[in-house]
Amino acid sequence: MNINEERLIKVIEEIGNIGAQPENGITRLAYSEEYSQAVALLSRRMREAGLEVRTDGIGNLYGLRRGKSDNLPVILIGSHLDTVKNGGLYDGNLGVCAALELIRVMNENDVWTKHPIEIVAFTAEEGDTYGGTFGSRVITGLQDVDAAWLLERLKDNGITRQDMIDSKRDMSEICAFLELHIEQGGALEMKRRRIGIVSGIAGISRCHITVRGETNHAGTTPMALRKDALLATAKLINQIDIISRQIGDPFVSTVGVLSLKPGFINVIPGEVEMTLEMRDLEQSRIEDALGRIRQTASKIENAEIEIELAIEKPPVKTDERIIELMEYICRESAISYQVMPSGAGHDAKALAQFVPTGMLFIPSIGGKSHCKEEISTSNDIVLGTEVLLKTVLALDKVLVSDGGYIPVYL
Numbered sequence: 001m002n003i004n005e006e007r008l009i010k011v012i013e014e015i016g017n018i019g020a021q022p023e024n025g026i027t028r029l030a031y032s033e034e035y036s037q038a039v040a041l042l043s044r045r046m047r048e049a050g051l052e053v054r055t056d057g058i059g060n061l062y063g064l065r066r067g068k069s070d071n072l073p074v075i076l077i078g079s080h081l082d083t084v085k086n087g088g089l090y091d092g093n094l095g096v097c098a099a100l101e102l103i104r105v106m107n108e109n110d111v112w113t114k115h116p117i118e119i120v121a122f123t124a125e126e127g128d129t130y131g132g133t134f135g136s137r138v139i140t141g142l143q144d145v146d147a148a149w150l151l152e153r154l155k156d157n158g159i160t161r162q163d164m165i166d167s168k169r170d171m172s173e174i175c176a177f178l179e180l181h182i183e184q185g186g187a188l189e190m191k192r193r194r195i196g197i198v199s200g201i202a203g204i205s206r207c208h209i210t211v212r213g214e215t216n217h218a219g220t221t222p223m224a225l226r227k228d229a230l231l232a233t234a235k236l237i238n239q240i241d242i243i244s245r246q247i248g249d250p251f252v253s254t255v256g257v258l259s260l261k262p263g264f265i266n267v268i269p270g271e272v273e274m275t276l277e278m279r280d281l282e283q284s285r286i287e288d289a290l291g292r293i294r295q296t297a298s299k300i301e302n303a304e305i306e307i308e309l310a311i312e313k314p315p316v317k318t319d320e321r322i323i324e325l326m327e328y329i330c331r332e333s334a335i336s337y338q339v340m341p342s343g344a345g346h347d348a349k350a351l352a353q354f355v356p357t358g359m360l361f362i363p364s365i366g367g368k369s370h371c372k373e374e375i376s377t378s379n380d381i382v383l384g385t386e387v388l389l390k391t392v393l394a395l396d397k398v399l400v401s402d403g404g405y406i407p408v409y410l
């Protein structure tokens with residue numbers, strides 16, 4: 001069974017370029033006019049491939065291909081259809097179009113799986129407007145449907161609390177979830193591997209830090225008498241960097257926002273507010289880092305440092321048996337691969353908490369993403385889709401109806 005490169009690239013481009021602006025990349029925000037156009041076109045392509053198409057109450061798009069045993073749960077495959085502002089062609093779109101291509105390949109080879117196969121194009125994965133990975137969090141029930149800020153924002157799009165409740169899926173209807181995505185980093189390219197098998201999706205903890213010193217005259221206050229909040233902040237940031245490197249890969253930390261009070265050229269900063277974001281595959285390592293950062297902060301002189309943990313989203317592991325299966329497939333086909341964590345969040349993170357989930361990456365050239373320079377080669381796109389197809393077919397054989405596995409491959 002061969003992936004049709006021309007057909008796959010064509011659908012990636014025709015759907016992915018909806019919302020493209022010359023020089024400004026692609027903007028296809030969830031619930032926008034461009035987004036609706038993409039859903040309409042993809043629905044048409046899915047129907048042409050013989051899928052039963054529907055959208056749920058919040059705008060997730062599904063296409064179902066029946067299996068030989070319709071009482072079996074579905075193998076769900078997909079990604080998201082929205083982009084960030086001024087985003088690229090492949091983020092999300094790739095995984096949805098690859099899922100469609102493997103259906104088309106199975107159709108032309110008259111291959112029928114035991115399990116029904118369902119394609120999903122999730123809505124509102126990107127951005128903070130709806131909290132990120134909105135579509136997948138709603139179907140898994142992770143989304144708090146009573147959040148007032150969210151209801152307010154959804155109202156503008158005609159979506160209600162009840163729509164969210166109605167869109168929740170019974171997780172026993174799904175026996176596995178698979179997502180193909182661009183890496184959005186440079187690790188695969190650097191290591192010259194063509195496929196990334198995602199071992200887990202990093203947890204994220206975000207802190208608000210306030211550093212208090214003393215505002216004073218920049219000309220009349222001698223160095224020895226200063227309580228410069230920015231200087232203390234600089235020392236803290238330096239320590240955060242040292243601690244982060246000690247914790248080691250894949251731990252990463254970022255200070256992304258810094259604001260000074262009062263922020264005048266001739267006044268010693270009296271207060272600094274900063275953010276700290278930490279990501280890792282193990283919650284205990286994030287907690288360890290935060291503990292060490294708190295300790296070092298308490299020792300910094302001439303300032304009072306308050307660290308408030310604002311957001312804590314724990315890491316999620318993908319399914320070990322699916323990882324093994326994907327490794328087996330790559331080895332059999334002599335494809336270079338790397339088992340690796342994902343530093344970015346994905347819809348797979350929501351699904352992985354409820355159903356066996358597998359995720360594949362293909363290299364992003366230059367590690368670029370969320371910008372118009374985002375690109376992957378056609379060869380890698382085809383290869384990623386091929387591994388995805390083989391994973392689906394293998395899973396269809398090894399999954400048994402209770403969601404367990406038969407311990408033999410292929």
Ligand SMILES: [Zn+2]
Pocket residue numbers: 080091092125181346
């Ligand atoms: Zn994405």
